[in-house]
Amino acid sequence: xxxxxxxxxxxxxxxxxxxxxxxxxxxxxxxxxxxxxxxxxxxxxxxxxxxxxxxxxxxxxxxxxxxxxxxxxxxxxxxxxxxxxxxxxxxxxxxxxxxxxxxxxxxxxxxxxxxxxxxxxxxxxxxxxxxxxxxxxxxxxxxxxxxxxxxxxxxxxxxxxxxxxxxxxxxxxxxxxxxxxxxxxxxxxxxxxxxxxxxxxxxxxxxxxxxxxxxxxxxxxxxxxxxxxxxxxxxxxxxxxxxxxxxxxxxxxxxxxxxxxxxxxxxxxxxxxxxxxxxxxxxxxxxxxxxxxxxxxxxxxxxxxxxxxxxxxxx
Amino acid sequence: xxxxxxxxxxxxxxxxxxxxxxxxxxxxxxxxxxxxxxxxxxxxxxxxxxxxxxxxxxxxxxxxxxxxxxxxxxxxxxxxxxxxxxxxxxxxxxxxxxxxxxxxxxxxxxxxxxxxxxxxxxxxxxxxxxxxxxxxxxxxxxxxxxxxxxxxxxxxxxxxxxxxxxxxxxxxxxxxxxxxxxxxxxxxxxxxxxxxxxxxxxxxxxxxxxxxxxxxxxxxxxxxxxxxxxxxxxxxxxxxxxxxxxxxxxxxxxxxxxxxxxxxxxxxxxxxxxxxxxxxxxxxxxxxxxxxxxxxxxxxxxxxxxxxxxxxxxxxxxxxxxxxxxxxxxxxxxxxxxxxxxxxxxxxxxxxxxxxxxxxxxxxxxxxxxxxxxxxxxxxxxxxxxxxxxxxxxxxxxxxxxxxxxxxxxxxxxxxxxxxxxxxxxxxxxxxxxxxxxxxxxxxxxxxxxxxxxxxxxxxxxxxxxxxxxxxxxxxxxxxxxxxxxxxxxxxxxxxxxxxxxxxxxxxxxxxxxxxxxxxxxxxxxxxxxxxxxxxxxxxxxxxxxxxxxxxxxxxxxxxxxxxxxxxxxxxxxxxxxxxxxxxxxxxxxxxxxxxxxxxxxxxxxxxxxxxxxxxxxxxxxxxxxxxxxxxxxxxxxxxxxxxxxxxxxxxxxxxxxxxxxxxxxxxxxxxxxx
Numbered sequence: 006x007x008x009x010x011x012x013x014x015x016x017x018x019x020x021x022x023x024x025x026x027x028x029x030x031x032x033x034x035x036x037x038x039x040x041x042x043x044x045x046x047x048x049x050x051x052x053x054x055x056x057x058x059x060x061x062x063x064x065x066x067x068x069x070x071x072x073x074x075x076x077x078x079x080x081x082x083x084x085x086x087x088x089x090x091x092x093x094x095x096x097x098x099x100x101x102x103x104x105x106x107x108x109x110x111x112x113x114x115x116x117x118x119x120x121x122x123x124x125x126x127x128x129x130x131x132x133x134x135x136x137x138x139x140x141x142x143x144x145x146x147x148x149x150x151x152x153x154x155x156x157x158x159x160x161x162x163x164x165x166x167x168x169x170x171x172x173x174x175x176x177x178x179x180x181x182x183x184x185x186x187x188x189x190x191x192x193x194x195x196x197x198x199x200x201x202x203x204x205x206x207x208x209x210x211x212x213x214x215x216x217x218x219x220x221x222x223x224x225x226x227x228x229x230x231x232x233x234x235x236x237x238x239x240x241x242x243x244x245x246x247x248x249x250x251x252x253x254x255x256x257x258x259x260x261x262x263x264x265x266x267x268x269x270x271x272x273x274x275x276x277x278x279x280x281x282x283x284x285x286x287x288x289x290x291x292x293x294x295x296x297x298x299x300x301x302x303x304x305x306x307x308x309x310x311x312x313x314x315x316x317x318x319x320x
Numbered sequence: 321x322x323x324x325x326x327x328x329x330x331x332x333x334x335x336x337x338x339x340x341x342x343x344x345x346x347x348x349x350x351x352x353x354x355x356x357x358x359x360x361x362x363x364x365x366x367x368x369x370x371x372x373x374x375x376x377x378x379x380x381x382x383x384x385x386x387x388x389x390x391x392x393x394x395x396x397x398x399x400x401x402x403x404x405x406x407x408x409x410x411x412x413x414x415x416x417x418x419x420x421x422x423x424x425x426x427x428x429x430x431x432x433x434x435x436x437x438x439x440x441x442x443x444x445x446x447x448x449x450x451x452x453x454x455x456x457x458x459x460x461x462x463x464x465x466x467x468x469x470x471x472x473x474x475x476x477x478x479x480x481x482x483x484x485x486x487x488x489x490x491x492x493x494x495x496x497x498x499x500x501x502x503x504x505x506x507x508x509x510x511x512x513x514x515x516x517x518x519x520x521x522x523x524x525x526x527x528x529x530x531x532x533x534x535x536x537x538x539x540x541x542x543x544x545x546x547x548x549x550x551x552x553x554x555x556x557x558x559x560x561x562x563x564x565x566x567x568x569x570x571x572x573x574x575x576x577x578x579x580x581x582x583x584x585x586x587x588x589x590x591x592x593x594x595x596x597x598x599x600x601x602x603x604x605x606x607x608x609x610x611x612x613x614x615x616x617x618x619x620x621x622x623x624x625x626x627x628x629x630x631x632x633x634x635x636x637x638x639x640x641x642x643x644x645x646x647x648x649x650x651x652x653x654x655x656x657x658x659x660x661x662x663x664x665x666x667x668x669x670x671x672x673x674x675x676x677x678x679x680x681x682x683x684x685x686x687x688x689x690x691x692x693x694x695x696x697x698x699x700x701x702x703x704x705x706x707x708x709x710x711x712x713x714x715x716x717x718x719x720x721x722x723x724x725x726x727x728x729x730x731x732x733x734x735x736x737x738x739x740x741x742x743x744x745x746x747x748x749x750x751x752x753x754x755x756x757x758x759x760x761x762x763x764x765x766x767x768x769x770x771x772x773x774x775x776x777x778x779x780x781x782x783x784x785x786x787x788x789x790x791x792x793x794x795x796x797x798x799x800x801x802x803x804x805x806x807x808x809x810x811x812x813x814x815x816x817x818x819x820x821x822x823x824x825x826x827x828x829x830x831x832x833x834x835x836x837x838x839x840x841x842x843x844x845x846x847x848x849x850x851x852x853x854x855x856x857x858x859x860x861x862x863x864x865x866x867x868x869x870x871x872x873x874x875x876x877x878x879x880x881x882x883x884x885x886x887x888x889x890x891x892x893x894x895x896x897x898x899x900x901x902x903x904x905x906x907x908x909x910x911x912x913x914x915x916x917x918x919x920x921x922x923x924x925x926x927x928x929x930x931x932x933x934x935x936x937x938x939x940x941x942x943x944x945x946x947x948x949x950x951x952x953x954x955x956x957x958x959x960x961x962x963x964x965x966x967x968x969x970x971x972x973x974x975x976x977x978x979x980x981x982x983x984x985x986x987x988x989x990x991x992x993x994x995x
Contacts, residue, residue: 008418010657032862042990042991042994046987046990049982050983051976051979052979053975053979053983054972054975054976055975056370057974057975057978058970062967062970062972063967063968064965065947065967066961066964067974068971068973069978073748073749073750074749074751075744075749075754075756076759079759079962080961084960084962087969092982094983096985099983099986100990100993101559103990104994106994107990114995137729173683174683175609175662175683175684176624176625176627176628176682177627180624180684182944185926208789240711253988258618261748263872271976271980274977275980282984282988285988286991286995289991289995290995
């Protein structure tokens with residue numbers, strides 16, 4: 006029983022191992038969530054393509070722009086800026102849509118990882134039930150998280166005011182290290198802290214939803230204390246983000262200076278980027294599994310409702 | 321333990337961020353070597369009439385950033401009319417207060433640099449003597465229409481007019497305070513950029529016998545206009561300072577008290593500028609001209625700019641060699657490029673003076689392959705031709721040096737860094753300078769002022785920049801491509817040879833080009849340079865239908881019959897109609913390429929001299945028309961070309977690829993906010 010294991014005995018290796026096992030055991034769940042995301046991305050891509058084709062379908066200059074001619078790109082953006090604004094709006098809309106969907110999906114994933122159902126049907130049931138049960142709770146939790154994000158923005162603004170002029174005057178990579186560190190690390194730490202708090206609060210709300218019906222605000226505040234007292238939670242989630250960004254920037258580095266032309270290029274681009282996205286999602290999935298283990302070891306929240314006694318079954 | 325680690329990390333981070341470049345205390349930089357070359361490459365006779373010659377003796381107070389100086393101006397009236405007053409530029413008074421014409425027209429901001437509230441600059445004439453008679457108290461300040469208290473021009477009425485052919489000597493003593501630099505001249509920290517710093521006489525222009533003074537008050541967009549001459553300048557600075565200046569260093573004398581006196585000599589130049597800084601170092605190279613002679617090229621910079629100094633040096637050498645080959649050989653022995661400290665770059669960088677330019681654009685984000693810093697160097701070095709030698713009246717015809725120079729720069733950049741990659745060759749993106757600069761600024765066709773507008777008559781900096789720089793570049797590029805690059809370059813070379821070390825006007829350049837190109841170009845020069853409206857070219861419509869014989873009712877009475885597609889089936893050919901339009905004021909011959917689906921192409925010409933706003937072309941071809949290309953060889957740079965090509969059947973492939981790319985970025989963000 007993972008949830009009875011003391012948090013003091015859980016190590017980083019335990020959490021990482023738990024993530025690896027979860028990816029192996031619930032690969033289907035991971036792929037299902039990825040398919041949902043891919044569908045949203047595909048819809049976004051098609052919508053953007055339609056908007057752009059409306060403006061540029063008859064104008065060959067757009068082909069040059071997409072293939073890396075910077076001047077053509079500038080001309081096209083200036084000429085059809087409303088279309089690009091529409092594309093940005095579509096992208097933003099997709100992001101909002103995904104945020105809303107993610108409350109259900111995250112609830113489903115936590116539910117599966119906590120309940121460890123066997124078989125596709127049970128897993129699907131656990132996923133759907135947990136996602137539906139915690140959706141509105143997660144929505145309230147998102148509101149609780151706003152002050153944390155505002156604090157992150159404040160830190161970013163403060164760091165920017167100090168590091169910005171130094172960045173503008175940087176002449177070499179060495180000049181960049183200090184200001185970039187000042188700009189990135191504080192906001193990353195603060196943001197990471199509050200993101201981790203949200204993660205563990207979700208775990209708590211998912212695990213205790215049926216038994217304790219914990220209040221969202223109280224859970225959030227208790228989780229802040231939990232994360233402060235358990236730096237392992239931050240280190241574990243932080244490793245996940247580091248892996249996430251290593252993959253992202255690694256891909257960016259490898260793709261840099263390699264434009265992919267034509268229809269074949271478009272397909273190649275989509276396949277490769279989908280692979281990158283799947284890898285990143287797998288990492289997040291593994292991190293969530295570790296969080297369920299660590300979160301499950303927390304002291305139980307105050308009970309707000311009596312747990313209904315299980316009806317005795319006839320012998 | 322973890323908290324301690326966080327604390328240590330935080331302290332290290334703040335320390336790293338807070339650390340600034342320390343140069344250590346100023347130290348004796350050693351006695352600089354004399355240049356030991358003549359001011360003019362290879363020596364030789366005067367290249368110019370040497371109308372205004374200056375001897376200056378200046379001392380820089382590096383603490384107060386002030387200068388005390390004496391000046392002896394020897395000026396000759398080379399006109400055919402007598403002169404009864406002498407106007408002098410006192411440029412430094414542009415920074416004297418917020419009521420100067422310059423400060424009113426710039427609103428204290430130029431190219432992103434802002435004037436400091438408490439660091440004004442000014443020049444004060446302490447003494448002005450002619451023939452030993454003190455006349456400083458007779459100076460008047462005519463001001464400017466919008467700035468009556470402006471003191472950037474002072475006039476001295478003469479009781480004894482200067483007769484044609486007569487030479488007079490005027491002796492000044494003046495005191496000067498440098499401003500904190502935001503527009504070319506001034507100080508920042510220990511860096512001192514001293515330009516437009518001494519009383520400078522105006523220029524006599526106009527027809528012989530009817531000459532008049534040209535001496536404009538200094539405003540936002542006007543730069544400088546002066547006669548050529550010889551400069552002998554002595555500069556006194558602390559021995560811890562490195563000095564760079566116009567001309568060649570001919571004497572150095574270290575004096576007790578830590579003062580170093582440097583003497584510079586320059587010939588056939590129209591200005592003298594200098595820089596003093598305790599931390600600068602020098603990187604040198606040589607430009608080799610076609611005759612085998614060489615020019616010493618120096619980049620003066622602070623050590624932290626090392627990586628960029630090499631880029632500037634390469635650009636300057638390339639520019640000197642290319643400009644020399646394309647126009648007239650660089651006449652002086654030395655070219656100095658100063659790369660100002662970053663906190664002074666937007667104010668002091670990117671300015672041209674004879675044999676001395678300042679550059680800018682250094683940043684870690686400007687990767688090799690992004691040639692923006694190199695362009696600044698090429699542009700400023702290029703000014704040694706367009707204004708430095710072809711000394712047009714910049715306040716009145718700024719396009720003749722800024723714009724024509726931009727056009728010439730495009731050639732140099734293409735030569736140095738590749739035609740398609742002259743300004744960007746990085747990250748899979750490429751860009752050519754002329755096209756990129758045009759598209760990043762306001763379309764000159766939208767400007768309310770034509771190219772041939774006096775610099776002080778533009779409504780705003782956007783209009784000035786778009787028209788003077790980009791508009792002229794587009795106009796020159798288009799003409800070059802229409803008449804042929806080889807012919808046009810030869811004509812420009814001829815113009816440069818004819819007018820070097822003179823004061824050409826726009827009309828002089830047009831006449832020279834018409835003569836060398838052997839054609840009347842009024843049809844081009846007038847609308848392009850003197851009218852507002854530009855060129856607005858597009859494919860208005862294009863469509864094809866299958867070709868076939870006549871269908872419908874034919875004949876009358878008993879011979880009447882109805883022909884259907886069975887009687888007159890499609891022939892397999894296509895009837896295509898293309899309508900092109902030009903709603904601008906500029907009308908040039910336009911080639912049109914019709915690309916057909918079978919890969920064949922056909923060209924037609926719309927000779928639009930008549931000024932028609934549109935033209936229809938009917939074409940029958942065995943294959944369907946696929947793409948219409950106006951100006952397929954990209955000769956016309958006067959228009960934004962997005963509607964110059966039209967594909968009859970829409971194609972969403974590129975849009976899909978773009979959508980995939982943008983959606984992929986969106987997916988990364990999605991994964992940041994959700995599972």
